[in-house]
Amino acid sequence: MKHWVGIVLAVVIVLTGSVGFWLTQLLLAQTVYAGVTVANIDVAGRTRDEVTQLLYVWQKGQNPRPILLSYDAAIFRIEPENIDYSIDPEAMADAAWQVGREGSLWMRIKNIRAAHAEGWSIPLKIKYNEDKLDTIIEHLQETVNKPPHNATLSLRAGGIVPEVEGCQIDVAALKELIVAAINRSDASTIILPVKPVYPEITATELARNGIKELVSVYTTVFNTEDSNRTANVKLSAQKINGNLLYPGQIFSYNDTVGPREKAQGFKEAMEIINGEFVPGVGGGVCQVSSTLYNAVLLAGLNIVDRTNHSKPLSYVALGRDATVVYNALDFKFVNNSSAPVMIMAETVGNKLNVGIFGQRALDKTIEVVTVGQQVIQPSIIKKADPALLPGESKVEKEGKPGYEVTVVRIIRDNTGKELKREILSRDRYAPDNTVIKMGPAPKPVQSEVKSPKAEEKLPGATGMQ
Numbered sequence: 472m473k474h475w476v477g478i479v480l481a482v483v484i485v486l487t488g489s490v491g492f493w494l495t496q497l498l499l500a501q502t503v504y505a506g507v508t509v510a511n512i513d514v515a516g517r518t519r520d521e522v523t524q525l526l527y528v529w530q531k532g533q534n535p536r537p538i539l540l541s542y543d544a545a546i547f548r549i550e551p552e553n554i555d556y557s558i559d560p561e562a563m564a565d566a567a568w569q570v571g572r573e574g575s576l577w578m579r580i581k582n583i584r585a586a587h588a589e590g591w592s593i594p595l596k597i598k599y600n601e602d603k604l605d606t607i608i609e610h611l612q613e614t615v616n617k618p619p620h621n622a623t624l625s626l627r628a629g630g631i632v633p634e635v636e637g638c639q640i641d642v643a644a645l646k647e648l649i650v651a652a653i654n655r656s657d658a659s660t661i662i663l664p665v666k667p668v669y670p671e672i673t674a675t676e677l678a679r680n681g682i683k684e685l686v687s688v689y690t691t692v693f694n695t696e697d698s699n700r701t702a703n704v705k706l707s708a709q710k711i712n713g714n715l716l717y718p719g720q721i722f723s724y725n726d727t728v729g730p731r732e733k734a735q736g737f738k739e740a741m742e743i744i745n746g747e748f749v750p751g752v753g754g755g756v757c758q759v760s761s762t763l764y765n766a767v768l769l770a771g772l773n774i775v776d777r778t779n780h781s782k783p784l785s786y787v788a789l790g791r792d793a794t795v796v797y798n799a800l801d802f803k804f805v806n807n808s809s810a811p812v813m814i815m816a817e818t819v820g821n822k823l824n825v826g827i828f829g830q831r832a833l834d835k836t837i838e839v840v841t842v843g844q845q846v847i848q849p850s851i852i853k854k855a856d857p858a859l860l861p862g863e864s865k866v867e868k869e870g871k872p873g874y875e876v877t878v879v880r881i882i883r884d885n886t887g888k889e890l891k892r893e894i895l896s897r898d899r900y901a902p903d904n905t906v907i908k909m910g911p912a913p914k915p916v917q918s919e920v921k922s923p924k925a926e927e928k929l930p931g932a933t934g935m936q
Contacts, residue, residue, distance in 0.1 A: 526560035542577030703755035859910030870905030
């Protein structure tokens, strides 16, 4: 019996030693395990450095395909070089090397066997510039995204204009699809993920609220030859058009129109900054806010926040403007009536019409007048100009007067009897100073005085003896 026990123990020791030796050789191997491939290249039996060099050589022969995005009948292309696309051989070589070398002892053995029996494919590892991809997606949004339009009422069309559904790219879903396509060598066309954007106000809701009567309207004129400014006026009008306000609700122009940025569709046009007309993105949005301001005044609604411009404007009278600067100066009013009201804004030719609709027309008349106008004369600013001749002067800029005005709203009943008179604002518009260039001051003329010579005698003088 002891003899057999000894034999069994000897066999166990030999087997254990053999298995241990085999495991040691397996787990300490200095090459990639059998069955591992990278981009369909067999890299088994190679060191990590050899796999890296092999993949660098393979990379040079690759011709990455553009990523195609399909939307309706349009196809958009993302060229690999536009996002700094490149294959990462070192990352792929490292991934191949790690097969069978990560996790517990049991997990390592399991993965080594799986690679040998079934194969283990390492996907492409790609590098790209995420900021450049984001910029491309932003351009796509500008092309594809369409804002929804609320149902509204129109002076031009008459009656209710139905709502229009908008759409926008699902950016998160798109980035996932693009990144997946980047990491595939057989990238196919991607269907652009676009989701609907529904308007807040429908024709059914308008009918339910009973909004059908024009309460007030105000019209200003713009220059259609200034294409950028015209585009900004039309875009701002579209953004405020169809806004519905329930009793007690406050309207914010800045919140509604949003930031004046090129990405939002605004263009560069002249605007007033620090008292001067200069180019700026969004020039023209103040004409819409000023036209709305007058329509609101004539509808008898209360103003919450309003600031006049620093200079007089051509499209509205003094004291009838409302300047806006995003995140700085806003125009706000409140629906202080007992029923919902809606803003209507549309352009016809060179005219901007902004109106307020409600359930019924006003049973009173409202007049806005400017009183107590005072003129502020411009100052004269002189500045030296060495290019001019001495004593010469030249008008560089003709001055314009400024003004101080008081604006009053007068409310009367249908018989003409005055019901209320209120001061809306006291506004000041700064003058444009006259600027005159001045040449150097003329040099003074010096008279020459001669003194008598020593040898000359003055009349009646006697010489010394």
